[in-house]
Amino acid sequence: MLKLMNLTKIYPGVKALDAVCLSVKDGEVHALLGENGAGKSTLIKLIAGAVQPDGGTICFDDRVYERMTPQTAREEGVAVIYQELNLCEPLTVAENIFLGRPQGRLYSQKKLNALAQEILDEYGFVLSPKARVGDLSPAQQQLVEICKAISNEAKILIMDEPTSSLASQEVTLLFNVIAKLKAEGVTIIYISHRLDEVFEISDRVSVLRDGQYVTTLNTADTDRQQLVKLMVGRELSDAYPQRTWKPGVCLLQVEHLSGNSVEDISFELHAGEILGFAGLVGCGRTETAQLVCGAKKADSGSIRVHGKPVKIHSPVDAIAHGIGLIPEDRKEQGCIQFASVTFNTTLICKDKFCTYGVINEKKRRAVAQQYKEALNIKVPSLNQAVINLSGGNQQKVVVAKTMAADLEIVFFDEPTKGIDVGAKQEIYQLINAMASEGKAIVMISSDMEEILGMSDRIIVLYEGRIAGELSRDQFSQENILTLASGMEVSAK
Ligand SMILES: Nc1ncnc2c1ncn2[C@@H]1O[C@H](COP(=O)(O)OP(=O)(O)OP(=O)(O)O)[C@@H](O)[C@H]1O
Numbered sequence: 001m002l003k004l005m006n007l008t009k010i011y012p013g014v015k016a017l018d019a020v021c022l023s024v025k026d027g028e029v030h031a032l033l034g035e036n037g038a039g040k041s042t043l044i045k046l047i048a049g050a051v052q053p054d055g056g057t058i059c060f061d062d063r064v065y066e067r068m069t070p071q072t073a074r075e076e077g078v079a080v081i082y083q084e085l086n087l088c089e090p091l092t093v094a095e096n097i098f099l100g101r102p103q104g105r106l107y108s109q110k111k112l113n114a115l116a117q118e119i120l121d122e123y124g125f126v127l128s129p130k131a132r133v134g135d136l137s138p139a140q141q142q143l144v145e146i147c148k149a150i151s152n153e154a155k156i157l158i159m160d161e162p163t164s165s166l167a168s169q170e171v172t173l174l175f176n177v178i179a180k181l182k183a184e185g186v187t188i189i190y191i192s193h194r195l196d197e198v199f200e201i202s203d204r205v206s207v208l209r210d211g212q213y214v215t216t217l218n219t220a221d222t223d224r225q226q227l228v229k230l231m232v233g234r235e236l237s238d239a240y241p242q243r244t245w246k247p248g249v250c251l252l253q254v255e256h257l258s259g260n261s262v263e264d265i266s267f268e269l270h271a272g273e274i275l276g277f278a279g280l281v282g283c284g285r286t287e288t289a290q291l292v293c294g295a296k297k298a299d300s301g302s303i304r305v306h307g308k309p310v311k312i313h314s315p316v317d318a319i320a321h322g323i324g325l326i327p328e329d330r331k332e333q334g335c336i337q338f339a340s341v342t343f344n345t346t347l348i349c350k351d352k353f354c355t356y357g358v359i360n361e362k363k364r365r366a367v368a369q370q371y372k373e374a375l376n377i378k379v380p381s382l383n384q385a386v387i388n389l390s391g392g393n394q395q396k397v398v399v400a401k402t403m404a405a406d407l408e409i410v411f412f413d414e415p416t417k418g419i420d421v422g423a424k425q426e427i428y429q430l431i432n433a434m435a436s437e438g439k440a441i442v443m444i445s446s447d448m449e450e451i452l453g454m455s456d457r458i459i460v461l462y463e464g465r466i467a468g469e470l471s472r473d474q475f476s477q478e479n480i481l482t483l484a485s486g487m488e489v490s491a492k
């Protein structure tokens with residue numbers, strides 16, 4: 001039903017798409033894979049008419065277009081859930097769902113809410129149509145995006161990494177939605193870096209590498225290893241890097257911290273340790289990190305660094321005490337999108353290139369260059385604005401920014417969100433290297449394998465409180481899920 005012929009898109013310094021040919025069959029779930037910067041999102045934007053190609057055509061059945069407009073794309077039944085959320089925060093869930101459509105203008109609030117409620121109920125999403133979108137968590141916002149797209153009676157629904165901010169429960173919910181839509185005859189193009197999802201839901205899978213089309217396979221005829229090889233161009237080991245943890249001195253003690261929807265949080269963090277925070281979305285993992293890192297204010301409780309009580313009222317205070325945060329929402333909280341890669345990378349490490357308040361631009365660029373290489377950030381120039389980078393490469397810049405600051409205690413909130421398989425390994429190695437230098441890491445992740453593979457110890461939260469702690473010999477998916485749903489893990 002959809003055929004792309006020789007689609008080409010050139011940005012200054014990069015050929016984002018190089019004569020890509022691809023066809024999508026009616027009613028299938030077609031997965032699109034590729035490393036960060038391979039051109040997946042660009043391809044989607046061309047189909048949706050959000051950007052214009054430099055060559056090639058887009059055909060729907062026998063209708064051939066050299067240029068797409070958002071209007072034509074919509075008329076052809078294309079609906080897109082973009083990689084970065086596009087919601088209007090001051091508006092309600094219902095208003096967002098119907099934004100830009102006649103219902104949004106013609107109907108009363110009451111009718112709009114009722115309509116939105118119907119959609120939410122139909123797909124089993126627990127959300128109030130009257131809630132302000134700005135007050136929702138990223139995962140809940142993602143659900144609103146999904147509603148917005150599916151309520152449009154799409155013929156082709158394109159999802160660009162819809163699960164990157166979802167935990168397993170919501171992913172199941174989304175997969176039910178996909179199954180339902182597929183049964184109704186909707187064609188789905190699905191982008192994800194989580195390969196197990198691709199095997200679970202897709203019929204066929206296409207791979208892009210460096211802007212070029214590699215191949216399309218029946219999902220049933222391929223395996224993980226082959227796909228990784230097609231994407232990365234080499235074999236990758238699956239294993240998490242091995243470490244032998246020797247607990248060092250206690251760097252951070254958090255005692256009875258409450259506020260920001262969490263209550264009575266106490267834990268210790270040691271030099272050289274990677275502590276995992278697990279739990280369902282909204283259980284208080286991010287909220288705890290925000291309190292310790294000064295992004296939100298605590299109502300009560302205390303924090304000690306190196307045994308000394310400290311007062312943290314802002315991120316600046318936290319950084320001064322050697323505590324940093326890599327936030328979950330990179331677009332809103334992690335970087336300044338219109339500023340350059342250099343500016344963002346060196347945002348909090350001014351000691352490295354600044355003397356008596358004077359910036360040494362050469363040194364500053366050198367720092368940025370060093371982290372660009374260490375994290376293999378794909379960008380033609382360090383002067384490029386972060387907003388022009390692919391999603392995964394933006395995430396790498398946010399990680400680079402915190403790493404460059406040489407902080408002793410770092411909270412990573414979903415550090416591999418949107419990061420491809422190869423780059424994930426690079427980030428794991430960097431986190432491990434930090435730990436082996438004696439730094440202390442807290443890692444928040446909804447990726448079960450990742451949290452089990454990386455952590456020395458795991459704290460599981462449930463409804464804003466610590467539900468339990470697991471040591472390495474108790475590590476299992478089952479134990480995490482048990483604690484995460486508010487039940488007790490039976491003693492071994
Ligand atoms: N507006 C832009 N200006 C300049 N370069 C751009 C722009 N948009 C994308 N690019 C470049 O085009 C290439 C492809 O980017 P794209 O976002 O399509 O990658 P992707 O496959 O979606 O990656 P990811 O998995 O990281 O989301 C990248 O090198 C990116 O830097």
Ligand SMILES: [Mg+2]
Nearest residue numbers: 040041083391
């Ligand atoms: Mg992308």
